[in-house]
Amino acid sequence: MTAVFVLKKPIRRTSLFSRKRERNLHLILGVVIVGIIVLMAVFAPLLTRYSPTAQDFTATLQGPSWSHLLGTDNLGRDVWSRVIYGGRIDLFLATVAVAAPLVIGTVVGALSGYFGGWFDLIIMRVADIVVAFPFYVLVISLVFILGNGIGSIFVAISIVSWVAYARIVRAEALVIRSTDFMDALRVGGIGTGRIVFRHLVPNIVSQAIVYSMSDIVGNIAVIVTLSYFGLGIVPPTPDWGSMMADGQPFFAGGYYGLMVMPALAVIVTSFGLSLIGDGLANLLRVKK
Amino acid sequence: MTEGGSQAVDQADSTPLLEIDRLCVSARIKGEQFRALDAVSLTVRRGEARGLVGESGSGKSITLRAAMGLLPHSLSVTSGAIRFKGRDLLADGGKSLAAVRGTGIAMVFQEPAVALNPVMRVGRQIVDSVAWRRGWSRREAREFAVELMTQVGIRDPRRWADAYPHQLSGGMRQRVMIAAAVACQPEMIFCDEPTTALDVTVQAQILALFKKLQQELNAGFLYVTHDLSVVAEFCSTLSVMYAGRIVEQADDLKAMVAEPAHPYTRALLAAVPRIKGPAKRLRGLASSAPPLTERSQAPAQPLAQIRPGWQAALATKDEIALFSTGVEA
Numbered sequence: 001m002t003a004v005f006v007l008k009k010p011i012r013r014t015s016l017f018s019r020k021r022e023r024n025l026h027l028i029l030g031v032v033i034v035g036i037i038v039l040m041a042v043f044a045p046l047l048t049r050y051s052p053t054a055q056d057f058t059a060t061l062q063g064p065s066w067s068h069l070l071g072t073d074n075l076g077r078d079v080w081s082r083v084i085y086g087g088r089i090d091l092f093l094a095t096v097a098v099a100a101p102l103v104i105g106t107v108v109g110a111l112s113g114y115f116g117g118w119f120d121l122i123i124m125r126v127a128d129i130v131v132a133f134p135f136y137v138l139v140i141s142l143v144f145i146l147g148n149g150i151g152s153i154f155v156a157i158s159i160v161s162w163v164a165y166a167r168i169v170r171a172e173a174l175v176i177r178s179t180d181f182m183d184a185l186r187v188g189g190i191g192t193g194r195i196v197f198r199h200l201v202p203n204i205v206s207q208a209i210v211y212s213m214s215d216i217v218g219n220i221a222v223i224v225t226l227s228y229f230g231l232g233i234v235p236p237t238p239d240w241g242s243m244m245a246d247g248q249p250f251f252a253g254g255y256y257g258l259m260v261m262p263a264l265a266v267i268v269t270s271f272g273l274s275l276i277g278d279g280l281a282n283l284l285r286v287k288k
Numbered sequence: 289m290t291e292g293g294s295q296a297v298d299q300a301d302s303t304p305l306l307e308i309d310r311l312c313v314s315a316r317i318k319g320e321q322f323r324a325l326d327a328v329s330l331t332v333r334r335g336e337a338r339g340l341v342g343e344s345g346s347g348k349s350i351t352l353r354a355a356m357g358l359l360p361h362s363l364s365v366t367s368g369a370i371r372f373k374g375r376d377l378l379a380d381g382g383k384s385l386a387a388v389r390g391t392g393i394a395m396v397f398q399e400p401a402v403a404l405n406p407v408m409r410v411g412r413q414i415v416d417s418v419a420w421r422r423g424w425s426r427r428e429a430r431e432f433a434v435e436l437m438t439q440v441g442i443r444d445p446r447r448w449a450d451a452y453p454h455q456l457s458g459g460m461r462q463r464v465m466i467a468a469a470v471a472c473q474p475e476m477i478f479c480d481e482p483t484t485a486l487d488v489t490v491q492a493q494i495l496a497l498f499k500k501l502q503q504e505l506n507a508g509f510l511y512v513t514h515d516l517s518v519v520a521e522f523c524s525t526l527s528v529m530y531a532g533r534i535v536e537q538a539d540d541l542k543a544m545v546a547e548p549a550h551p552y553t554r555a556l557l558a559a560v561p562r563i564k565g566p567a568k569r570l571r572g573l574a575s576s577a578p579p580l581t582e583r584s585q586a587p588a589q590p591l592a593q594i595r596p597g598w599q600a601a602l603a604t605k606d607e608i609a610l611f612s613t614g615v616e617a
Contacts (some may be wrong), residue, residue: 180403183358188417188468189390198416202407 027279033272037265041087050078052085052238061255071257073243074250079257082238083265089239091269093150094219097157098212104158105165106208110201112166113173124170127163135160139222143231153232157219164215165208172204206284213277217270224266240266303374304331305508306355306393306476311368313347313354315580322580324350324363326533326588330510332476332525337502337509339519339541341556342529345577348512351529352478355510356395357385372476390417394474398481400461404453411437411449414468421472436467441497459490463497470501477501479511483518495522516560520545528553531577533588539597549600551611 040047050068056076063071070079112120130138139156146152176182177200185195226232227241235242240262247258313325325347332338340348353359355370355377370377372392377385397403405413411433412419419429430449437445440463453461462482469477479498483491499522502509511523519526519541526544527537536553538544548554577583591599603611 180397180399181405184395184397184403184465184468185405185417186358187356187389187393187395189386189388189472190417190420194416194420199405199408203405 024279024283026275026282030272030275030277030279033268034276037087037269037272038091040084041091044081044084044088047084048078048081050081052077052081053236054078061250064257070261071255073246073258079243079261082243083240083261086238086240086243086262087265087269089150089233089237090220090223090241090266093153093223093233094216097154097161097219097223098216100154100158101162101215102165102208102212105162105167106169106201106205108162109166109169109208110173110196110204113170114177114196114200116174120170123166127166130160130163136222136225140226140229140231143226148232148234150233153223153226157222161215161219164211168207168211169201169204172207173200176200176203210277210281210284213273213280217273217277220266220270220273303371304333305336305373306332306510307369307371307374308351308355309369309371311351311354311370312366313350313359313363314366315363317362317581320581321366323583324532324580325354327368327590328529328532328534329591330527330534330537332508332510334475334508335502335506336525337498337511337523338525338527339523340510340512340527340529341514341516341519343514343556343577345531345579346529347532348514348529349480350532352395352480352510352512356389356393356478357382390474391421391472392474393476393478394469394472395478395480396462396465396469396482399485400458400465400482401453401485403465404461406453408452409450410453410456410464411445413453414464415471417468418471432471433467436471437464440464440467440470440501441493442467458486459493462486462490462494466494466497466501470505473505474507475505476508476510477505479509479513481513481515484513484515491518492521498522516557528556531583532580533601534591534599535603536600537591537598538594543595544598549594549598551603551608553600555611 054077056072058076059068059072060074060076061072062068065071068078068080070083072078073082108123112123138160142156142159143152146155182195182200185199190199223232223239224241224244227239228245230242230245233239233242243262244259247255247262251259308328308330310327310329311325312323312327314321315324316322328347328351330338330340330351340351342348350359350363354363354365357377359365365378369379372384372388375384377388404410408416411430414436415424415429415433418424418432424432433449434445437449442448442460442463448456448460453464456464462485465482482498483494486494495518498509501507509523511519513519524541525537525539526541528535528550530552536544536548536550544553545557548557589602591601594600
């Protein structure tokens with residue numbers, strides 16, 4: 001035995017999926033589910049022979065068969081095609097409509113928490129005003145004002161949901177800004193911008209990222225709801241919300257698939273995203 | 289320009305590196321002002337390591353924080369000056385201060401565990417301020433970080449440069465802090481009890497590192513601690529604080545320790561346990577500093593000159609009585 005201790009433990013990047021021996025089942029399952037759905041949406045043209053908008057009046061309201069996996073709707077459009085193509089627009093929009101508020105909210109919240117003072121006061125009062133309105137009322141009014149379309153949904157969601165991120169990040173920034181390591185950076189003569197964005201934000205953004213996972217779920221719900229009401233995504237672009245609305249009149253006639261299939265897509269996707277959110281939250285909780 | 293330049297050189301020889309001149313800091317508690325620091329004056333020259341000792345609440349950390357512009361909102365400088373190479377850091381709304389931070393004056397904190405960014409690899413963290421100033425590429429920055437880590441005695445720096453602070457031991461973290469502090473080659477280093485959170489063996493190593501750096505950089509050190517053994521080990525000059533005032537300071541640490549002039553210094557020194565010599569009962573201090581709100585609000589009297597480079601406050605009768613009694617611990 002030698003008296004010299006040599007640390008043999010390698011310094012490794014901690015894996016996202018496993019920490020020590022404990023596997024993060026939530027995260028793995030969520031990533032698998034969402035991964036499959038995203039792949040299906042991305043490779044939609046390879047998974048179906050039919051265009052999602054092609055009408056075939058010789059084969060309307062058919063049940064599942066080998067040529068139409070999930071049957072056809074009242075215009076003879078292939079339901080399977082429409083479900084996977086619908087995922088494209090809904091997932092894309094939900095993701096983009098999370099990214100923008102995440103970035104805006106994080107920047108505004110970090111600055112607000114770090115500087116405090118009148119800037120913080122103004123930002124937080126604006127946030128209070130936005131939150132004072134019921135979420136759906138505000139989003140639906142905004143889409144109504146801005147006009148139908150993907151762009152309006154995106155703008156409407158961004159205007160409303162940056163607030164949550166700003167509040168989360170601000171609260172964390174308030175805690176971090178008075179720590180010793182922030183003092184150490186100031187003493188080191190590092191510029192304020194670099195302190196905020198290079199040192200402060202990486203320390204606090206994780207909470208916002210966890211929240212963004214549940215926010216995507218919320219966004220899917222919003223987008224689907226809006227298009228169910230005929231706001232937002234305009235036909236004939238396939239999307240889960242308008243599919244449900246279109247299928248509703250035939251529900252009583254026993255053509256359940258027209259409504260159930262897109263609904264199932266929404267539920268499974270949301271479930272997968274929620275699992276990712278939980279998994280990330282667990283991962284970060286262990287860290288703290 | 290040339291004239292000014294030669295003047296500046298002349299000045300550099302005679303003016304101390306750091307001069308804290310009758311610094312007063314007041315605390316606002318429930319709308320009332322209380323003196324937290326009262327006319328604190330001290331100087332540090334190039335290559336000098338001045339110890340600043342005192343019990344908790346004596347104002348030693350506040351002195352450092354005031355000099356670095358890190359006072360909490362409840363505290364503010366009411367009068368006095370902090371001059372670095374003859375330039376008043378408080379005069380122009382923080383511009384001078386911002387200019388000397390990092391490059392002129394660096395600081396080593398007490399708790400390396402909380403004074404490092406937990407989510408940044410230490411290698412990058414050490415050189416962050418230099419790389420930012422000089423616009424270095426990642427590779428250049430990393431090479432310099434590795435060099436600094438070698439200098440502060442971290443073995444296998446290439447491997448540890450990729451570690452996060454929580455993966456390091458306390459001693460290593462403090463070495464990293466020190467590496468970050470010396471990265472810009474400061475002329476003055478403030479140390480806020482840098483070894484208090486470390487065990488004694490590591491403390492000795494860190495002090496040895498400070499000594500080495502002092503010789504290499506020829507920097508001035510202002511070393512705040514309540515540990516007199518650390519002072520004896522590292523410092524050449526000493527200032528003693530009590531209740532927000534300097535009670536005694538000398539450029540000759542040994543002479544002052546041999547026969548302290550102020551009763552508080554005497555009491556403080558008497559409270560140090562000794563290993564050598566005949567066994568004696570350990571004496572504690574009869575009283576610690578009164579809380580801020582109960583201190584005398586009369587302005588401090590100027591220090592009396594004991595010998596050139598040695599000043600002490602005139603102790604009142606009460607103080608003499610208070611500190612000479614002591615308690616048996």
